[in-house]
Amino acid sequence: MTMSQIDVTLITEPTAKEFLTDYKEQKRNNNVPELKAQGHYILPDYKLTRQRKAFKIMKHTYLTKHYKSYVAFDSDNGHTLWMKNFASLTEAVFWLETGLDIGDTDTRSTYKDWKVKHNDAIEALKDQLRDLKKKRDQRVSLDSAN
Numbered sequence: 001m002t003m004s005q006i007d008v009t010l011i012t013e014p015t016a017k018e019f020l021t022d023y024k025e026q027k028r029n030n031n032v033p034e035l036k037a038q039g040h041y042i043l044p045d046y047k048l049t050r051q052r053k054a055f056k057i058m059k060h061t062y063l064t065k066h067y068k069s070y071v072a073f074d075s076d077n078g079h080t081l082w083m084k085n086f087a088s089l090t091e092a093v094f095w096l097e098t099g100l101d102i103g104d105t106d107t108r109s110t111y112k113d114w115k116v117k118h119n120d121a122i123e124a125l126k127d128q129l130r131d132l133k134k135k136r137d138q139r140v141s142l143d144s145a146n
Contacts, residue, residue, distance in 0.1 A: 005121060006093055006096075006097055006118060006121045006122070006125065007039065007040055007096075007097070008040045008041070008042055008093050008096055008097070008125060009039060009040065009041050009042070010041075010042055010043075010044060010125070010128060010129055010132060011041045011042070011043050011073075012043070013043065013046060013063060015037075015041075015043075016041075016043045016046070016063055016071065016073065017063065018036075018037075019035075019037060019041070019073055019075070019081060020061060020063070020081075022035055022036050022037070023035060023075075023081040032079060033079050033080070034078060034079070035075045035078050035079065035081060037075060038075050038076060038077075038078045039075065039076060040072070040073070040074055040076060040096040040097070041072070041073040041074075041075075042070050042071070042072050042073070042089065042092050042093070042096070043063070043070065043071040043073070044069075044070055044089070044129055044132075044133075045065060045066065045067055045068070045069065045070075046063045046064065046065055046066060046069060046070075046071050047063075047064055047066040047069040047071060047085045048061055048062070048063065048064075048071055048083055048084075048085050049061075049062045049063075049064045050062070061083070068087070069085060069086070069087060070085070070086045070087075070088070070089055070091075070092040071083060071084070071085055071086075071092075072084050072086060072092040072093075072095055072096050074095075074096055089122070089125065089126060089129065090115060090122050093118070093122060093125065094111060094114055094115070097114075097118075098114065
């Protein structure tokens, strides 16, 4: 089976905060925003939360550390930043690549078919995530040793 390519980049928290800041500023200042970063991105080990006050959800979106959670950012069109929480890296990639949730029905393919077809690319992304975590853990242990 050939390896299917997926167009997803893993990012860190500072980059994700830049996305949110850029999107909020562009939305406030322009009718048609032009985002700096365009594409599909995933922030591992975080989730989006919103501030709740008096039974209203305020427009304040926060990134909160949450182990084995993934935030998917889709700014492929350059004008809108779509964000969504996922419990699985595979589900996040599926949403970014197809625009569908795993329960959605599509006549062309299902989540299971897509997952089998893109298994090699997803495993490569998971390996990349493991490498990033190892590098981060090594950096933390070196910092605490000093």
